[in-house]
Amino acid sequence: MLNIAKTIREKRRAHGYTQERLAQALGLTPAAVSKWETGQTLPDVTMLGPLAAMLGITTDELLGFDPDVSEEHAEELVEPARDALARRDISGAIERCERAAAPPHKHHARLRRGVRTHGDRTGSLRRGRPCTVPDAGRRREDRARAQHRAV
Structure with a gap:
């Protein structure tokens, strides 16, 4: 079972980030980070790469994947x-x-490849199409522009 909540909480604290600071860096609300850490929700798949990078770990570590069998x-x-x-x-x-x-899931290799390459935008889960997820900084800029236009 995934234990993402515990990993996010421990790594965030180890890096000295507050929930607010981590949320701001990812272009999210502090409530979203709080829900991840309490296990109420899981991060969106598009956030796994940026989140792992902020926490200084791989997406495999974030998801709790261990290739070694006990x-x-x-x-x-x-x-x-x-x-x-x-x-x-x-x-x-x-x-x-x-x-x-056999791998645990019939699409196991595709899923791992998609998650692993998401951060550098070189892969996607959809038949080799490039990933179109913008980085967190760009999301904040886009949101700020949209709010400015609305005013």
Whole structure:
């Protein structure tokens, strides 16, 4: 399970940022950061790259992704195959091994590639189209212009 709330809170404090300062840097309200840290909401996918950069971590760290499998988790993955071998079900054991080695989601590689390249605008989840998410500074400028026009 994702534990983004705890990661955001700990890393923000470690960098000495207030919720207000982090929110301002990302072009958001302090309430949005507060909701992330309490687990009421999750950051929008477009904010993962800028947020991770502000916190000095990778998006993998922000999302809690660890490519190393713990000993206990490895045992959990292998146990069904061992059971099948004990029953002399070779094809069942092979199937369970293949299932254990498969990525957790059918679009796992595409999702990781999209999140990893978001920050430098070189990738997108949509068939290689360039990412069009503006950086946080530009968002603030656009919002300020819009407010100025409205007055």
